[in-house]
Amino acid sequence: MREDQREVKSLYERLGGIAGITAIVDDIVENHMTNPAVNARFLPLKDSPEHFSEVRQHLIHFLAAGSGGPQEYKGKDMLSSHKGMNISQGEYMHVIDDIMKALGKNNIDEETRKDVLAIAYALKTDIVGV
Numbered sequence: 030m031r032e033d034q035r036e037v038k039s040l041y042e043r044l045g046g047i048a049g050i051t052a053i054v055d056d057i058v059e060n061h062m063t064n065p066a067v068n069a070r071f072l073p074l075k076d077s078p079e080h081f082s083e084v085r086q087h088l089i090h091f092l093a094a095g096s097g098g099p100q101e102y103k104g105k106d107m108l109s110s111h112k113g114m115n116i117s118q119g120e121y122m123h124v125i126d127d128i129m130k131a132l133g134k135n136n137i138d139e140e141t142r143k144d145v146l147a148i149a150y151a152l153k154t155d156i157v158g159v
Contacts, residue, residue, distance in 0.1 A: 039097035043141040047093055047100065053131050054088045060127035067123045070114070095148065107155035114159070121157045125149055 044050050061071040074081040087104035094102040104110065128149060132142045 040141065040144055041093060041096040041098035044092070044096055044137065044145075045135070047089070047098065049135065050093050050096070050098070051089050053135050053137070054085065054092060056131035056134050057128055058085060058088070060130055061124065064123055064127055067120050067127070070116075070120070107152050108159060111156045112159050116157050116159070118157055121153060 041050075044053060058071070062068055062075075074084060087102070090100045090102045091104060093100040125146070128145065129142060132145060137145075
């Protein structure tokens with residue numbers, strides 16, 4: 030089969046489907062919890078296990094739906110969910126680094142990591158300084 034005839038996998042498939050995305054989200058959350066530059070925003074979630082579970086599920090569904098999976102995301106849009114948080118450019122970059130580390134830990138290939146990075150940058154104006 031010629032290279033241009035290969036099956037093109039969706040981003041969802043390249044991230045490992047729901048199981049892969051769940052593992053990636055769990056690693057992202059762990060990275061945020063241990064990153065001193067941003068953990069003050071995330072550690073309070075541990076005080077409310079129900080809210081933490083809800084946020085985790087929203088993150089999983091957001092990434093799954095946004096990458097072409099069948100899951101339905103029912104959470105707030107990025108602007109609404111970050112409004113009033115006044116997230117700095119530096120915090121945003123630390124979060125991006127945490128995401129990239131999680132993708133690497135889960136053996137996500139470089140092309141797929143670049144695709145995720147492009148999506149994250151596309152969302153930046155709805156997250157930073159709002």
